[in-house]
Amino acid sequence: MIKEREKLSALIITYNEMGYIERCIESVEFADEIIVVDSYSTDGTYEYLLAHPKVKVIQHPFANFTSQKSYTLKQATNDWVLFLDADEVVTEPLKNEIKEVLNGNTENVAFWFYRKFMFQNEALNFSGWQTDKNYRLFRKSKARFSDKKIVHETLEVNGASGIFNEKLIHFCYKNYEDYKQKMLRYGRLKAKESFYREKKFTYLLMMVKPFWKFFNHYFLRLGFLDGKKGITISYLNALGVLEYCKELKRLEKKNELAYYLVMP
Structure with a gap:
């Protein structure tokens, strides 16, 4: 008896992702449903998604990555979900690996994806990203996002995990200012x-x-093996860490001020 293929929900969160989201959506059109949760984009992302015939788009305020992804996960109607960032693209070979899972050829409940980072349209082969991997495909019933992190969210999985051979393409760097703002925001x-x-x-x-x-x-x-690209990425990652330190200092000062204001 041939098993019926299980259905798949593709999930994405967005904020001002024009220039990224188009390729992402196109790469997941094989999914049975595509749900995008947008945190009130101002660059036309929401309007683009609203007009797309295969996309269900919901607007929801952004508090942090974990809460936004947890909210998005609840919108999926299927147990298998493919959760992507808006700047990620599923290649044809990777799509075939995903389809094998949906055909029931696995006991795993979640899968790790290695990612190939793109600096504009050129591969970034080193600079710390060569071993990067994330959960992207998993059973909704067997996983949840940990509430211990609000950025670089962590998926907690109840069951066995596998890892795909093919890589997910990550268009992390559109231009200098775009990546800089990302790093500052993460910081x-x-x-x-x-x-x-x-x-x-x-x-x-x-x-x-x-x-x-x-x-x-x-x-x-x-x-350094990535040439000028490596210098740029390493510098901007360091800038994000500097912003982290500055923001931590600001939060402590703000907390101290609030404490003194409420003192009798």
């Missing part, structure tokens, strides 16, 4: 996460941590 969110966990700002942290980030990505993780 601020990471600082909030650390603040809630009662981690403290120190000037030593601000002096050492950004330098170490650059050194690690450019030298230890072989960013």
Whole structure:
């Protein structure tokens, strides 16, 4: 008896993703449903999605990545979900691996994806990203996003995991300013996460941590082999860490001020 293929929900969160989202949507049109949760984009992303015949788009305010992805996960009607970032693209060979899973040829409940990072339209082969992998395909009934992180969210899986051979294409770098704003935003969110966990700002942290980030990505993780691209990515990643330190300091000052204002 031939098993019926299980259905798949493709899930994406967006905010001002024109230039990325088009390729992402096109690559997941094989899914049985495509659901996008948009946090009130202002660049035409929402209008594009609204007009797309294969997409169900919902607008929902963004608090952090974990809460937004948890909300999006609840919208899926199928157990198997493919959760992508708006700047990720599923290749044809990877699509075939996913279809094998949907045909019932696995006992795994989740799958890791390695990613190939693209600097504009050129592959970034080193700079710390060569071993990057994330959960992207999983059973909704067997996984949840941990509430311990609000950026670089963590999926908790109840069951066995597999890993695909083919890589997911990640168009992480459209232009300098776009990537810079991403890194600054991640840095601020990471600082909030650390603040809630009662981690403290120190000037030593601000002096050492950004330098170490650059050194690690450019030298230890072989960013210099990516040429000028490696310098740019390593610098902007370090800038994100510097923003993390500055934001952590701002949050502590704000908290101190609030404390003194409420003192009798």
